[in-house]
Amino acid sequence: xxIANQLQRQxxxxxxxxxxxxxxxxxxTQLQKLQDENSPDFVVEVASLFFEDCEKLIxxxxxxxxxxxxVDFKQVDASVHQLKGSSSSIGAMRVKNVCIAxxxxxxxxxREGCLRCLQQVTHEYSLLKNKLQTLFRLEKQILAxxxxxxxxx
Amino acid sequence: MExxxxxxxxxxxxxxxxxxxxxxxxxxxxxxxxxPLELIYFVKKSAVFPYxxxxxxxxxxxxxxxxxxxxxxxxxxxxxxxxxxxxxxxKVLTAAVSCATALMLVHIIPDLLSVQxxxxxxxxxxxxxxxxxxxxxxxxxxxxxxxxxxxxIRSTLDRHTILQTTLVELGRTLALEECAxxxxxxxxxxxxxxxxxxxQNPVGYTVxxxxxxxxxxxxxxxxxxxxxxxxxxxxxxxxxxxxxxxxAVRVPLLHLSNFQINDWPELSTKRYALMVLMLPADSARQxxxxxxxxxxxxxxxxxxxxxxxxxxxxSMRARELLMEQNVALDLARREAETAIRAxxxxxxxxxxxxxxxxxxxxxxxxxxxxxxxxxxxxxMVETILKSSNxxxxxxxxxxxxxxxxxxxxxxxxxxxxxxAVFREVLNLIEPVASVKRLHVSLNLAPDLPEYAIGDEKxxxxxxxxxxxxxxxxxxxxxxxxxxxxxxxxxxxxSRAPEFYPxxxxxxxxxxxxxxDSGSGISPQDIHKLFxxxxxxxxxxxxxxGGSGLGLAICKRFVNLMxxxxxxxxxxxxxxxTAIFIVKLGIPGCLNESKLPIMPRMSTTxxxxxxxxxxxxxxxxxxxxxxxxxxxxxxxxxxxxxMVSSSDECLRVVSHEHKVVLIDVCVPGIDGYExxxxxxxxxxxxxxxxxxxxxxxxxxxxxxxxxxxxxxxxIVLKPVSLDKMRSVLSDLLEHQVLFEAI
Numbered sequence: 001x002x003i004a005n006q007l008q009r010q011x012x013x014x015x016x017x018x019x020x021x022x023x024x025x026x027x028x029t030q031l032q033k034l035q036d037e038n039s040p041d042f043v044v045e046v047a048s049l050f051f052e053d054c055e056k057l058i059x060x061x062x063x064x065x066x067x068x069x070x071v072d073f074k075q076v077d078a079s080v081h082q083l084k085g086s087s088s089s090i091g092a093m094r095v096k097n098v099c100i101a102x103x104x105x106x107x108x109x110x111r112e113g114c115l116r117c118l119q120q121v122t123h124e125y126s127l128l129k130n131k132l133q134t135l136f137r138l139e140k141q142i143l144a145x146x147x148x149x150x151x152x153x
Numbered sequence: 154m155e156x157x158x159x160x161x162x163x164x165x166x167x168x169x170x171x172x173x174x175x176x177x178x179x180x181x182x183x184x185x186x187x188x189p190l191e192l193i194y195f196v197k198k199s200a201v202f203p204y205x206x207x208x209x210x211x212x213x214x215x216x217x218x219x220x221x222x223x224x225x226x227x228x229x230x231x232x233x234x235x236x237x238x239x240x241x242x243x244k245v246l247t248a249a250v251s252c253a254t255a256l257m258l259v260h261i262i263p264d265l266l267s268v269q270x271x272x273x274x275x276x277x278x279x280x281x282x283x284x285x286x287x288x289x290x291x292x293x294x295x296x297x298x299x300x301x302x303x304x305x306i307r308s309t310l311d312r313h314t315i316l317q318t319t320l321v322e323l324g325r326t327l328a329l330e331e332c333a334x335x336x337x338x339x340x341x342x343x344x345x346x347x348x349x350x351x352x353q354n355p356v357g358y359t360v361x362x363x364x365x366x367x368x369x370x371x372x373x374x375x376x377x378x379x380x381x382x383x384x385x386x387x388x389x390x391x392x393x394x395x396x397x398x399x400x401a402v403r404v405p406l407l408h409l410s411n412f413q414i415n416d417w418p419e420l421s422t423k424r425y426a427l428m429v430l431m432l433p434a435d436s437a438r439q440x441x442x443x444x445x446x447x448x449x450x451x452x453x454x455x456x457x458x459x460x461x462x463x464x465x466x467x468s469m470r471a472r473e474l475l476m477e478q479n480v481a482l483d484l485a486r487r488e489a490e491t492a493i494r495a496x497x498x499x500x501x502x503x504x505x506x507x508x509x510x511x512x513x514x515x516x517x518x519x520x521x522x523x524x525x526x527x528x529x530x531x532x533m534v535e536t537i538l539k540s541s542n543x544x545x546x547x548x549x550x551x552x553x554x555x556x557x558x559x560x561x562x563x564x565x566x567x568x569x570x571x572x573a574v575f576r577e578v579l580n581l582i583e584p585v586a587s588v589k590r591l592h593v594s595l596n597l598a599p600d601l602p603e604y605a606i607g608d609e610k611x612x613x614x615x616x617x618x619x620x621x622x623x624x625x626x627x628x629x630x631x632x633x634x635x636x637x638x639x640x641x642x643x644x645x646x647s648r649a650p651e652f653y654p655x656x657x658x659x660x661x662x663x664x665x666x667x668x669d670s671g672s673g674i675s676p677q678d679i680h681k682l683f684x685x686x687x688x689x690x691x692x693x694x695x696x697x698g699g700s701g702l703g704l705a706i707c708k709r710f711v712n713l714m715x716x717x718x719x720x721x722x723x724x725x726x727x728x729x730t731a732i733f734i735v736k737l738g739i740p741g742c743l744n745e746s747k748l749p750i751m752p753r754m755s756t757t758x759x760x761x762x763x764x765x766x767x768x769x770x771x772x773x774x775x776x777x778x779x780x781x782x783x784x785x786x787x788x789x790x791x792x793x794x795m796v797s798s799s800d801e802c803l804r805v806v807s808h809e810h811k812v813v814l815i816d817v818c819v820p821g822i823d824g825y826e827x828x829x830x831x832x833x834x835x836x837x838x839x840x841x842x843x844x845x846x847x848x849x850x851x852x853x854x855x856x857x858x859x860x861x862x863x864x865x866x867i868v869l870k871p872v873s874l875d876k877m878r879s880v881l882s883d884l885l886e887h888q889v890l891f892e893a894i
Contacts, residue, residue: 026873027781027873030785030873030874031781031784033874034784034785034788034874036788038787039784039787039788042784045780046777046780046781046784049776049777049780050777053775053776053777081818082774082775084849085775085777085778085818085849086775086776086777086778087777088778088849088870089775089777089778089780089781089782089870090777090781
């Protein structure tokens with residue numbers, strides 16, 4: 001039980017830090033609330049889906065922006081829009097903010113700006129992925145130790 | 154030569170005598186030798202002769218005798234000693250054997266004699282058996298005759314043939330002199346001679362039924378011997394001969410009604426016929442038991458065959474009757490169809506003829522309304538317009554009458570102002586009433602809700618019809634209209650035993666009473682009021698016009714509104730009161746005809762399932778947000794279907810889905826168009842699911858667009874669990890939700 005408590009405390013701290021640093025926002029908390037006996041892996045599933053989506057979209061955008069002849073800004077914009085939607089659904093605040101900036105560059109058809117934003121998005125995405133994966137690992141450890149995942153308000 | 158020992162002959166050898174002796178001896182020997190041969194031959198032939206040993210002895214005896222005589226032949230002349238010895242041996246042997254045989258015969262002959270007696274006995278027995286065989290054969294013959302007779306009888310269903318065959322066959326089988334059948338007459342008091350064997354057409358020869366001999370026969374199921382002198386047996390002209398024995402048997406006449414299912418026919422109330430059989434006169438024949446049995450069997454068979462014939466007759470008659478009825482029904486049906494078609498044609502024509510002038514009136518009145526009019530003129534024009542609209546509705550309903558009767562008319566339920574309806578009616582009726590100097594008063598109970606859910610148009614039509622009837626049939630006095638909410642005691646009326654009002658929370662019963670002081674109606678005419686086209690024939694009403702449809706239509710509307718309408722009147726000249734009760738919905742309450750809202754139940758500590766089973770369709774292109782939305786809804790207990798394109802959405806959406814959530818911010822997918830197409834797909838208001846837009850930002854444009862396409866609400870993303878819950882509950886409660894931030 002000691003281990004479980006320890007882990008739980010660790011989890012709480014980590015969660016709070018994520019929120020504080022702006023990696024996730026309230027929406028993520030909402031998602032966590034949706035997890036119950038009927039869907040015990042809800043958050044993990046949504047996160048996995050988000051990561052897949054992200055990678056796909058980032059690749060699309062990269063490919064579109066690499067076009068030397070003429071960048072199809074509409075396509076890029078569409079991808080960014082999708083990414084924005086996904087990130088706001090999962091509560092990835094930082095990613096979402098970058099997307100907002102990205103969109104304005106797309107509208108202005110600024111290739112440099114877009115590339116810069118793409119870089120930033122990729123960076124934020126990988127950071128978030130790491131953080132979330134750590135969080136999920138903590139969760140698994142807590143469950144293995146026989147404890148329950150505390151709810152962070 | 155040695156001399157023999159024979160005695161010296163006393164007389165000289167007579168040549169002739171010697172010769173004869175010689176010959177006879179020879180023949181004796183021959184015979185004596187041949188007899189055993191014959192015996193042997195015949196014994197060999199018959200295999201069963203039991204006394205062989207005796208025969209052998211006998212044979213030996215005879216042979217030896219023969220031998221003796223043969224040897225004797227040699228002794229006539231002087232003979233040698235050898236011959237003498239042989240002769241002596243032979244004689245000795247012969248003596249021995251013959252003695253033995255004699256002794257043996259003493260034992261045998263009694264046996265032989267007894268065989269003889271046994272043979273005699275067997276012969277007698279054989280003769281007796283022969284006789285019995287003859288008897289059995291005769292019985293067998295008669296049995297065969299009976300079977301054949303039965304077969305003959307049962308192979309026909311014609312009464313006459315049955316009876317005739319019976320008599321003929323019986324006569325032949327039993328070699329009868331005369332056979333007759335007496336049937337009971339219609340009255341049942343007499344027996345009439347119906348069929349005889351030899352007389353072709355028996356003239357109506359009747360005998361009263363209650364003779365003792367007849368009763369005796371009828372009371373027993375066996376054939377009864379009767380005296381040849383009783384009236385039923387006097388079938389032949391009395392002659393000099395001694396009449397043969399007569400037997401009579403009853404034949405039950407089974408009636409159709411005697412057969413009950415699971416019940417054998419009772420033999421008590423039976424009619425019987427009498428069959429009389431007469432043996433040939435001057436014959437010493439007696440009725441044997443087996444012959445009587447035969448007669449009884451035949452009588453039963455005849456009864457059965459007759460009943461079959463009767464049943465067949467009945468069924469043929471019934472079938473003919475049925476066919477006649479069928480033909481008549483067919484004719485009636487065709488006539489009815491023609492009448493219906495004629496009526497429909499008439500209505501169709503009249504529809505057009507009536508609608509055209511109506512349209513003209515309405516159009517021109519509307520145009521008139523647009524022109525410059527004085528206030529009184531305006532009022533008049535408005536009244537004309539309203540009345541003509543009402544009339545147009547009425548005309549529509551005349552044609553709807555057939556659909557009313559089919560039950561295919563449906564009420565159009567909506568929320569309307571109840572008070573306004575009554576005021577409208579009052580306005581419409583005022584001019585007419587004031588012309589007749591009738592005072593109309595309206596009394597609305599204070600607890601009457603201002604708004605109600607129901608078919609406004611038809612309710613107004615009903616009230617107006619009732620009130621205008623009141624006005625029409627009153628020459629003077631006042632009309633009072635009262636409306637109030639009916640409480641349970643006043644709901645149940647003794648006049649309407651089939652009317653079972655069911656009070657519930659979302660409905661109330663509106664009771665309207667229209668009392669007039671007019672001509673009144675006599676009690677016997679009241680029931681006619683609600684029948685179509687029927688008018689009461691009183692002079693006061695003759696020139697008041699009216700198609701007679703009004704109250705019939707009202708009754709149908711009231712019935713559709715799950716209510717009841719009736720008229721009370723104390724008699725002619727005492728005015729009458731028309732009362733009707735209809736069921737109206739209360740707006741603002743949970744209307745169970747729309748959407749099922751389950752009461753909020755908290756099943757577990759951690760989740761509150763608010764909308765179990767609520768079918769929701771979510772259209773969102775973005776996989777992640779789609780999953781999140783689904784998670785939210787599933788958490789609330791909804792049954793979620795996900796689609797990612799407009800086409801898929803339209804394909805999947807059905808009237809089972811109560812709510813459709815559409816993400817309108819997805820570029821490339823027009824959520825608005827989807828909403829419009831959903832509106833098109835579901836024309837009936839209550840079948841259409843509620844459409845809610847999910848959007849990431851709200852601004853006026855999006856708001857307006859949503860309202861324009863007919864969405865029922867907007868929800869701002871991101872949606873929290875609580876927000877989703879409150880959104881859904883508001884939506885389902887109010888059918889509309891504008892703006893949940």
